[in-house]
Amino acid sequence: MLPNFLKQRAYLTPNRIAxxxxxxxxxxxxxYEKAKETARKLSSCGLQAEDTAAVLLNSRAETVIILHALQQLRVRTLFLNHRLTPAEMQYQLTDSGAKWLITEKSFREKAEVLNETATVIQSEALDDLPAAGYEERAEFAFEDVCSIMYTSGTTGKPKGVLQTYGNHWWSAAGSALNLGVREDDTWLCAVPLFHISGFSILMRSVFYGMTVYLMEKFDEKETAKLLxxxxITTMSVVTNMLQRLLRELGQERLHPNFRCLLLGGGPAPRPLLEACxxxxxxxxxxxxxxxxxxxxVTLAPEDSLRKIGSAGKPLFPxxxxIVSDGKVCGPFEHGEIAVKGPNVTIGYLNRxxxxxxxxxxxxxxxxxxxYLDDEGFLYVLDRRSDLIISGGENIYPAEIEEVLLAHPDILEAGVIGVEDxxxxxxxxxxxxTKRAVQERELQAFCETRLAKFKIPKKVYAVPALPRNASNKLVRRKLLELLPS
Amino acid sequence: MLPNFLKQRAYLTPNRIAxxxxxxxxxxxxxYEKAKETARKLSSCGLQAEDTAAVLLNSRAETVIILHALQQLRVRTLFLNHRLTPAEMQYQLTDSGAKWLITEKSFREKAEVLNETATVIQSEALDDLPAAGYEERAEFAFEDVCSIMYTSGTTGKPKGVLQTYGNHWWSAAGSALNLGVREDDTWLCAVPLFHISGFSILMRSVFYGMTVYLMEKFDEKETAKLLxxxxITTMSVVTNMLQRLLRELGQERLHPNFRCLLLGGGPAPRPLLEACxxxxxxxxxxxxxxxxxxxxVTLAPEDSLRKIGSAGKPLFPxxxxIVSDGKVCGPFEHGEIAVKGPNVTIGYLNRxxxxxxxxxxxxxxxxxxxYLDDEGFLYVLDRRSDLIISGGENIYPAEIEEVLLAHPDILEAGVIGVEDxxxxxxxxxxxxTKRAVQERELQAFCETRLAKFKIPKKVYAVPALPRNASNKLVRRKLLELLPS
Known part of the structure; x- marks a missing residue:
């Protein structure tokens, strides 16, 4: 139980730039004033505590205000990835029981399709709505669900990850002790707010009293200029953004005020780290x-080259x-990575x-x-479930395979990530396949069912897929089938 | 539940200076290595989880190691103020059920008296003790009691304040978000470790991975040199220390690295703040x-003069x-200060x-x-129970009055603080009194019963004490009886 996050922050440092x-x-x-105003508008639409509202919104100030308004109302926020198809979004709305979809004009086409699943609220129309009262929360309970973000897995269907207010607090507190907190910190957010990498910046902002510089879409020119x-003192990036930024920078250097580039979304190639x-x-x-x-888990810059390829050590909380065959592994032994801490989700919704x-x-x-090395640094060898990370987006082969198998002519399907x-x-x-299927035809088939970044860029017809003794697909062996 | 504090810190930043x-x-x-070694020695003495051990130790590295060893053993630490009399210490040992007293040669006289109440362990003898195993704790539970510090009140007998591991975590986290955390922070600790102001620095050190510069006794010359x-980036002081430091500094200035002088232990006079x-x-x-x-509650320097006399705003958690007659007061209304938060004690022991x-x-x-002003800044008007604050030490009149009343010739007694x-x-x-009693005689009577700083510096014989309708002593009116 902590004081109402945004209310407390507005009380403590009202004049700092948020x-x-x-x-x-x-x-x-x-x-805080704008969030309360928006909460009153949303309340007049009928939103109530413990409802779930989906948001399909771009990274703008209005979105940040809406996200805080939902917290003030104690409405759970379902974050929709913009790149999903209406069918994918519909699944998430239905599964989460979201009654509401808050969106904006630029997503009109998708919203029209979703109109039947949830009541659509246009953010542009909020100003004209009447205001209604709601009970202001003096405190936020740690165990309350704040946000829901879907992620896939081995089983194909995406799962809703429940993120509590406590999860966000602990994540921010752990990060603060690791990266430090300074009064003049400004965090550049150019990653999507619908990913935890983006939304967590907004949460940290409230806990730290820190300025967020919100960029609607990552732009390397503008970023280089800012840095x-x-x-700017801190920025979150994925590898692809860092590569573009480096290219843009050329021979120029960042300002000494800039003290942390937080790199997530998969491993970084060595030459990139060396260039940095x-x-x-x-x-x-x-x-x-x-x-x-x-x-x-985070790696400090001083260890960046000494521990190349490592993701670092855990945050304080x-x-x-590493676990293998139910036993905790020793140094350098490979196994499944298990994590624990108050920042870890309370679980998947309905699963x-x-x-x-x-x-x-x-x-x-x-x-x-x-595995962990002898100093306890983590090395990630294989992302779970043969996870494909493409430009910072997580793609689960099983989800694509499920769509492919829905095609009448496909008997078996296996998906892997290939270098790009x-x-x-x-x-x-x-x-x-039963009969020859064209790559283009298959991609077109996927288009209505999968976000663009998930559509296979290459399709290979093979006589059989590699399977293990229990007839399970061995995705790693698919690599050997790639034409050299 | 968090990872074993010191173990986690030693894992995350082994080479940083603690x-x-x-x-x-x-x-x-x-x-961490030394704390484990000492834990094994203490374990061989018989110390076990959930025991209470009193510590009567000076501010030295060995003491810090012992304090961490006790945490590793999950033994509750009772902090004894050095200046208490053996009788006062005995009360705390008995009330808390402390089985052990860990002390050092310089306190030999006091320890001899306490020998019957608790098993005395000499810190100098630890090296020669055998080592015994103990179960290492993977995690620290927030609700476990870490430390006990006695404080007095209106009723005379000191009360043991239970401070949990969670209390210390939350205090440190709240302070981090307010004062910031930097990798190169070094906190100068020249306040006693047996006060929360000192011990909290040790706890922050582990959470932040921050260096503590421990000064055995406050010395303004050495402090000025360091600052x-x-x-040094941060230091905790009480008013008296700050005054001495300012005098020592003369026309000289502190180094720009020094970023926070945390002033506690009562209100600061305006000229002092202006000089700072x-x-x-x-x-x-x-x-x-x-x-x-x-x-x-803390006041930022930028508000220091604008809000002169204010203690500031609460930490984030x-x-x-302000409560009066059971109702929450509005701005500028006077009432009792109530506080809430995960840093607040779970309660008094046995009370x-x-x-x-x-x-x-x-x-x-x-x-x-x-009272709170219209921006929510706290102003403390009167410390509880006519608290006297003398050089940063809290003195409760009721405790002294109780001792005075034990004198055969004293009928009534009332104690207040006078300016010094x-x-x-x-x-x-x-x-x-029944018959004339000499000031010196009374002070001598107090000497075995009260710490030196609690002994009345002046004793006035009066025909009657000011009392209210219900015959309760009105201490504030004693001021009027002072000879002008």
Whole structure:
């Protein structure tokens, strides 16, 4: 139980800048006032405590205000990834029982399709709505669910990860003790708010009293300019963004005020890290997932090259261990990465099966494979369930395979990630078919069912898929079938 | 539930300096190793989880190691104020059920008296003791009691304040979000470790991975030198220390690395704050008590003169309100200060009466009188129970009165604090006697029963004490009886 987060922050440091977005800024007092105003509008629409509302919104000040308004109302927020198809979104709305969809004009087409599943509220129309009262919460309970983000897994269907207010607090507190907190910190948010990497920045802002500089879409030119200006101290990126930023920077250096580039979303190639070290860019590699409410393991820049390839050590409140055959592994032994800590999700929504599988003795089993070295640094060898990370987006082969198998002519399907210069990885599909199917035809088939980044960039017809003794697909062996 | 604090810190940043004391330094890995070694020695003495051990030790590296060893063993630590008499210490040992007293040669006389109440362990003898195993704790439970510190009150007998591991965590986390955390922070500890102001620095050190510079006894010359050197970033002081430091500094300025002087232990006089502002000394005034595990309200330097006399605003996890006649007061209305937050004690040991009186609806009623202004800044008007603050030490009149009344010739006694240039306040006694009693005789009578700083510096014989309708002593009216 802590005081109402935004209310407390607005009380403690009313005049500090909370948000800079599209050239305008908002103090914490201003943000709180606007959030309450929006909460009254949403209340007049009928939103009530414990409802779930989906948001399909771009990264703008209005969105931040809406997200805080939902917290003030104690409405759970379901974050929709913009790139999902209406069918994928519909699944999440239905599964989460979201009654509401708050969206904006630019998503009109998708929203029209979802109109039947949830009551759509246009953010542009909020101003004209009447205001209604609601009970202001003096305190936020740690165990209350704040946000829901869907993530896939081995079983195909995405699962809703429940993130509590406590999860967000602990994630922010752990990060603060690791990265430090300074009064003049400004965190550049150019990652999507619908990913935990973005939303966690908004939560930290309230706990720390820290300015967020919100960029609607990552732009390397604008980013380079900002990072040279001294106005930004911290930024979250994925590998692809860092590559583009480095290219843009050329021979130029960042301002010494800039003290942390938090790198998430999969492993970084060595040459990239070396280029950063050479330019004195303070890269903090990290390991985390939706289920840990952002980074839970982080590597300090001073260890960046000494421990190349490592994701670092846990945040203070968090623990990691490697487990193999039910036993905790010693140094350098490979096994499944298990994590523990108050930042770890309380579980998946409506998925007792997945919860039973993932949680054992208070530990969350990530499905990722890795090891700890003799100093306790974590090395991630294989992302869980053959996870494909493409430009910072997580793609689960099983989800794509399920769609492919729905095609009448496909008998078997296996998907893996293949290297891609721009995105790190892209999905490639291997299929066993009744009759010849064209790659283009299959991609078109996927288009209405899968977000664009999930559509296989290459499709290979093969006579059979590699399977193990229990007839389970061995995705890793698909790599050997790739034409060289 | 968090990972074993010191073990986790030693794992995360083994090579960072944890402690500088008497010219030597210790890394976190070194501190952890030494704490485990000492835990094994103490274990061989018979110390077990859930025991209570009193410590009567000076501020040296060995003491810090012992304090951590006790945490490793899950033994509760009772902190004894060095200045108490053996009789006062005996009361605390008995009341807390402390089986053990860990002390050192310089306290030999006192320890000899206490020998019958608890098993005395000499810290100097630890090296020669055999080692015994103990079960290492993987985690620390928030609800476990870590430390006990006695504080007095209206009823005379001191009460044991139970401070949990959670209290210490939350206090440190709240302070981190307010004062910030930097990798190169070094906190100068020249306040006693047996007060929460000192011990809380050790706890923060482990959570933040921060260096503590431990000074055995406050020395203004050494402090001024350190604060000019750039080696220290933060320091905790009480008013008297600050006055001595300012005098020592003369025209000189502190190093710009020094960023926070945390001022506790009662209100600071305006000229002192003005002198600090003029010298650019970043004073953070604060309000806190043993029951809140250190500061719970703090004033930022930028508000120091604008809000002169204010103690500031709560830390992020904490709340304050002013209550009068059972109602929450509006701005500028005077009433009792109530505090709430996860840093607030779970209660007094063995004192259901005091707990019932102090805790209502989740709020802790401090007994202090104050008000909030229209921006929510706290102003403390009267410390609880006519508290006397003398050189940072809390003195409760009731405790002294009880001793005076034990004298065969004294019929009535009333104690108040009177102004003192050096200590801020010192106690003065008003007595109604059967026959004439000499001041010196009475002071001698007190010497075996009260710590030196509690002995009345002045004793006034009066015909009667001011009492209210219900015959209760009205201490404030004693001031009027002072000879002008």
């Amino acid at each position: 948000l800079i977005s599209q050239g305008t800024s908002l103090t914490f007092a201003g943000l 040279k200006s001294g106005r 070290a050479e330019k004195n860019i303070p890269v903090f590699q990290s390991y985390g997932m939706t289920e840990t409410a952002s980074q839970t 968090a623990q990691i261990r 007792p099966d997945a919860n039973q599988k993932s949680f054992r003795d208070g530990w969350f089993f990530t499905g990722d494979i890795g 210069e721009k995105w790190g990885q892209v999905p490639a599909a291997f299929i066993v | 402690l500088i004391s008497q010219g030597t330094s210790l890394t976190f890995a070194g501190l 000019k050197s750039g080696r 502002a003029e010298k650019n000394i970043p004073v953070f005034q604060s309000y806190g008590m043993t029951e809140t595990a250190s500061q719970t 904490a709340q304050i309100r 259901p009466d005091a707990n019932q009186k102090s805790f209502r609806d989740g709020w802790f009623f401090t007994g202090d009188i104050g 240039e050096k200590w801020g306040q010192v106690p003065a006694a008003f007595i109604v």
